[in-house]
Amino acid sequence: MDLSYTPEEEEFRARLREWLTKALPTLPAKPSPDDWPGRRAYDLGWQRMLYDAGYAAVHWDAAPTLRLIFLEETERAGAPYVGANFVGLLHAGPTIAAEGTPAQRARWLPPILRGEQVWCQGFSEPDAGSDLASLRTRARRDGDAYVVTGSKIWTSHAEVADWCELLVRTDPDAPRHRGITWLAMPMDADGITVRPLRTLAGSAEFAEVFLDEVRVPVANRVGEENDGWRVTMVTLSFERGTAFVGEVVACRRVLGELAREARGNGRWDDPALRRRLGRLDAEFRALWRLTQWNVSEAEASGGVPGVGGSVFKLRYSHARQELYDTAAEILGPGALDLDRPWVLDRLSSLSYTIAAGTSQIQRGIVAERILGLPRGR
Amino acid sequence: MNVRFRLTDDQRALRAGVRELLARCFGREALRAAVGAPGRLDRTLWRILGEAGFFALRLPEADGGVGLGLPEAVLAFEEAGRALLPGPLVATHLAAGGVPGAAHGETVVVAVDGELAEWLDAADVVRGDASGAVPLRSVDPLTPLHRLPGPGIPDPAAGGPDPVAVLLTAAEQLGTAGRVCELAVEHARTREQFGRPIGAFQAVQHLCADLLVRTETARAAVYAAAVTAGPADIAAARLLADEAAVRGARDCLQVHGGMGFTWEADVHLHLKRAWVRAQRAGGGAQGEELLAAVLAG
Ligand SMILES: Cc1cc2nc3c(=O)[nH]c(=O)nc-3n(C[C@H](O)[C@H](O)[C@H](O)COP(=O)(O)OP(=O)(O)OC[C@H]3O[C@@H](n4cnc5c(N)ncnc54)[C@H](O)[C@@H]3O)c2cc1C
Numbered sequence: 001m002d003l004s005y006t007p008e009e010e011e012f013r014a015r016l017r018e019w020l021t022k023a024l025p026t027l028p029a030k031p032s033p034d035d036w037p038g039r040r041a042y043d044l045g046w047q048r049m050l051y052d053a054g055y056a057a058v059h060w061d062a063a064p065t066l067r068l069i070f071l072e073e074t075e076r077a078g079a080p081y082v083g084a085n086f087v088g089l090l091h092a093g094p095t096i097a098a099e100g101t102p103a104q105r106a107r108w109l110p111p112i113l114r115g116e117q118v119w120c121q122g123f124s125e126p127d128a129g130s131d132l133a134s135l136r137t138r139a140r141r142d143g144d145a146y147v148v149t150g151s152k153i154w155t156s157h158a159e160v161a162d163w164c165e166l167l168v169r170t171d172p173d174a175p176r177h178r179g180i181t182w183l184a185m186p187m188d189a190d191g192i193t194v195r196p197l198r199t200l201a202g203s204a205e206f207a208e209v210f211l212d213e214v215r216v217p218v219a220n221r222v223g224e225e226n227d228g229w230r231v232t233m234v235t236l237s238f239e240r241g242t243a244f245v246g247e248v249v250a251c252r253r254v255l256g257e258l259a260r261e262a263r264g265n266g267r268w269d270d271p272a273l274r275r276r277l278g279r280l281d282a283e284f285r286a287l288w289r290l291t292q293w294n295v296s297e298a299e300a301s302g303g304v305p306g307v308g309g310s311v312f313k314l315r316y317s318h319a320r321q322e323l324y325d326t327a328a329e330i331l332g333p334g335a336l337d338l339d340r341p342w343v344l345d346r347l348s349s350l351s352y353t354i355a356a357g358t359s360q361i362q363r364g365i366v367a368e369r370i371l372g373l374p375r376g377r
Numbered sequence: 378m379n380v381r382f383r384l385t386d387d388q389r390a391l392r393a394g395v396r397e398l399l400a401r402c403f404g405r406e407a408l409r410a411a412v413g414a415p416g417r418l419d420r421t422l423w424r425i426l427g428e429a430g431f432f433a434l435r436l437p438e439a440d441g442g443v444g445l446g447l448p449e450a451v452l453a454f455e456e457a458g459r460a461l462l463p464g465p466l467v468a469t470h471l472a473a474g475g476v477p478g479a480a481h482g483e484t485v486v487v488a489v490d491g492e493l494a495e496w497l498d499a500a501d502v503v504r505g506d507a508s509g510a511v512p513l514r515s516v517d518p519l520t521p522l523h524r525l526p527g528p529g530i531p532d533p534a535a536g537g538p539d540p541v542a543v544l545l546t547a548a549e550q551l552g553t554a555g556r557v558c559e560l561a562v563e564h565a566r567t568r569e570q571f572g573r574p575i576g577a578f579q580a581v582q583h584l585c586a587d588l589l590v591r592t593e594t595a596r597a598a599v600y601a602a603a604v605t606a607g608p609a610d611i612a613a614a615r616l617l618a619d620e621a622a623v624r625g626a627r628d629c630l631q632v633h634g635g636m637g638f639t640w641e642a643d644v645h646l647h648l649k650r651a652w653v654r655a656q657r658a659g660g661g662a663q664g665e666e667l668l669a670a671v672l673a674g
Contacts, residue, residue: 001388001448002381003604259672268673271662278665281672282613286598289382293597296382314590360579366589367582371562374577 003292005065013069019053020077027080033203040118040160043083047115056113059089060097064295071245075253081246084157088112088119090243092165095182099223099231108163108184120161122152122185122209123232129154130361132167133176133229137211139168139183145215146170146183148191151208154355158194158207161187166216171226182228184220191215201347202338243356244316245291251323252284254342258323262330276326283319287312310362311370317352317359324349382601384452391449395456398429403460405643411463412646416521418464418485418499427482431457431466432473436480442473447541451548451603458552458622461646463519465496467545468504476502490538491658494523517649537667543659544602544611547618551592551599553651554621557629558588560644564633575632584628595621609671612664619660622651 005013028045031038050056058070082089093112096104111117128135137150148168158164164185171179187194191214196204223231259277262268294308324346328335335343353359367373384392402425411419426432434450436442450470457466468488469479478484478501487496489505497503497510498521510523562585565576575581595617602614626648630637637644655661 001384001600001604003601256672256674259669259674263673271666274669275662275665277672278668279616281609281668282598282616282664285601285610285613286594286617289597289601290594292382292601300383308593311590311593314586315594360583363583363586364579366586367576371585371589373562373565373582373585374574376577376579376582 005069009065009069012066013073016055016070016073017077019055020073020079023049023053024077024079030080036160036204040084043080043085044115044118046080046083047085047089047113049115051114056115060094064299068245068292068295072249075246075249084118084160085112085115087121087157087161087165088117088163091121092119092163092184095165095231095234096184096222098234099182103219104184104222117162118157118160119163119165120155120157120187122155122158122164122166124152124154126151126153130358132232133180135167135169135180137166137168138172139170139181139216141170141218142215144218146181146218146221148183148185148211148214148216151210153208154197154206155194155209156206158187158209159196159204163187164209167228167232170228174226177229179226180228180232181225182222182231183216184222185214185216186220189214189216199348200350201344244312247320248284248287248291248316251320252281252288254323254327254345255281255284258327258330258342265330265332267330267332273326273329276329280319280323280326283315283322287316287319290315308370310357310365313356314359314362314366320352321349382604388449388452391445392452392456395429395431395453396459398425399456399460399462402426403462408461408643408646412518415515415518416498418496420485423464423485424482426462426466427480432470432482433480434470434473436474440474440480442480446603447544447606448600448603450545451599454545454548455552455555455599458549458650459556460552461519461643461650465500466549467542470545471539471542472502472504476504488542489525490542491656492525493653493656494525495520495653497521497523515653517646517653519646519650520653522653538658538663540606540608540611540659542657543615543664544599544606546654546657546659547595547599547602547611547615550615550618550622550651550654551595553647553654554588554592554595554618554625557622557625557644557647558585558592560647561585561588561629561632564636568634581632584632588625588628591617591621591625609668612659612667615660616664616668619651619655623648623655626651 028042031042047056055070058067062070089112093109096108112119123132125135125137137148137152139146139148146168164187166183166185168181168183169179170181191212193210195208197206197208199205255277262273267273290312294312297308324342327342328346331340331342334340337343364376368375402422430443431453433442434445434453435447438444465485465487469486472486473480476484476486479486484501485499486502486504487494487500489503489507494507494510497507507525509526513522513524515522565581565585566574568575598614598617602610626644630644630648633642633644636642
């Protein structure tokens with residue numbers, strides 16, 4: 001067991017730090033949460049800076065430890081989060097890299113890396129959430145195109161996306177998992193209507209996407225027809241793998257800020273509150289170590305994030321909610337003031353036990369795939 | 378090119394070796410025999426542990442020890458926790474090199490560093506002040522206890538509890554957490570109700586999943602603390618491990634149904650031992666306050 005870094009890794013960290021010190025002051029002002037075109041431009045601009053500096057593909061081809069260092073250092077330095085690049089860099093991109101043809105890789109990957117195109121994820125449907133395999137959006141073959149009709153929901157960044165990684169049903173008669181196909185759909189195609197949905201935090205972070213006879217070229221299919229479920233599993237394992245590394249670092253910083261706030265407003269004198277903060281500190285220390293453990297395991301198994309991600313996600317999503325509930329205790333009545341720090345974060349933390357597989361679904365995965373319990377009902 | 382935060386082959390071998398040794402010299406029969414003879418420390422077993430290097434593990438080879446480090450000690454104590462091995466293991470391990478005979482299992486050493494003292498009557502050497510100690514009827518049949526009159530908790534000016542003792546307790550708790558998770562999963566796989574294994578019921582699955590999540594999170598914290606040996610990392614590890622052991626044993630009991638409430642099943646032994654260890658210095662409020670103080674800078 002070793003927690004030290006090699007000289008090469010330390011050098012990577014030092015170079016990155018130096019670059020961040022120079023690069024971050026050149027960033028434009030952060031756009032407001034409601035300014036979607038502004039957010040798109042800002043997030044793509046950041047990705048372009050990473051590209052020019054040679055860090056664009058760090059999520060894809062760097063060793064997991066370098067990825068860990070990258071996420072740790074960018075978060076420490078206060079660099080932008082992946083934002084609108086999330087699906088491109090962490091879902092669709094890795095899927096295309098793993099399952100696409102050389103022509104598809106050449107077409108879609110460089111624009112993602114250069115910060116030119118935004119992707120969104122069209123998986124969930126009104127009647128297919130946790131039970132994703134029951135999705136019904138229909139794709140009928142017509143010559144060299146699929147004609148797609150149906151509706152998607154909770155599609156983050158749909159308003160500003162150029163492409164959508166779309167799951168469609170190509171064979172309604174096959175067993176559920178065997179009739180699904182993965183398509184790259186251009187978001188400017190005819191027949192697409194995007195209707196933004198406001199989240200409980202007040203802003204429109206995701207949308208409904210209605211598809212009416214949308215023509216998607218067969219050349220945009222990644223993987224074989226009806227093999228989309230397997231292709232999708234590749235994507236989901238990325239999502240639950242190292243996606244939260246930067247956030248754990250951020251949560252530890254917030255804890256320090258909370259301690260300062262509590263000392264300033266007198267709540268620190270309450271031993272119950274101090275103990276709650278102390279326990280949270282233990283929690284995030286452990287989550288950071290669990291991340292390092294999972295990364296070491298992934299490295300040993302050839303870079304594929306495994307089901308260990310579910311263990312992490314279950315614990316982390318709960319800890320994040322507890323963090324912001326503790327912030328609310330420290331703020332007292334201020335916890336109801338949207339202009340106070342942490343109040344919006346508390347609201348958005350509520351999605352963590354739902355998005356990317358609910359906690360109940362994750363527990364099922366742990367029970368059946370890790371512990372080997374019989375299939376539930 | 379990587380952070381190798383995994384067990385090395387040598388560490389795996391050590392863990393397997395300790396597990397095998399304990400299965401041989403303290404298997405289920407010996408465990409139940411010990412339960413039937415409360416308060417008696419098996420000196421033969423103590424010497425076997427001593428000869429195997431359990432106490433001398435971290436003592437330098439030049440001093441007759443095994444010359445290994447804290448991570449290896451943590452793995453050995455995790456196994457001891459799994460096996461419900463009785464006796465003042467932590468105190469004797471810490472006394473190796475300092476108290477004659479401790480390293481090789483000839484001397485039983487007890488440390489007084491909380492409001493309770495374990496195995497006082499079996500001790501050859503008592504470290505700390507045990508005056509005025511009164512025996513109580515211990516809830517754990519495998520750990521005789523004395524209550525101490527004073528403030529109990531060591532003077533913080535004197536440095537607080539020994540962080541290594543706190544960490545080795547966390548390692549024992551981790552062993553319990555892992556074991557009760559296994560016991561729960563085994564039972565959930567084999568016990569049938571309503572015509573199917575109870576492990577097919579989601580409520581039972583989710584209890585088991587939470588058992589694993591708590592164990593694996595605690596494991597990462599305990600192993601990392603063994604590598605860094607930092608007091609804050611150790612305090613965190615202890616908090617996570619106490620929680621994983623105590624709550625884990627409770628959930629394991631629940632999964633066992635009426636069987637879990639019997640004297641015959643081992644579940645209660647794990648729960649009671651987890652309660653005893655959780656009372657040792659360095660856990661609960663002490664650990665939380667230590668970490669809060671670090672946060673406040
Ligand atoms: C902020 C946010 C962003 C998102 N972004 C995207 C996106 O970009 N693209 C996309 O495709 N999707 C996205 N999603 C959708 C997300 O993946 C789904 O919300 C999630 O999978 C749950 O599906 P559902 O909302 O239909 O809830 P349901 O599946 O209807 O679940 C409702 C409740 O029932 C429980 N439940 C359901 N089935 C079971 C079961 N078998 N056992 C036990 N309990 C069960 C759930 O745990 C939950 O508590 C996003 C969601 C959020 C909150």
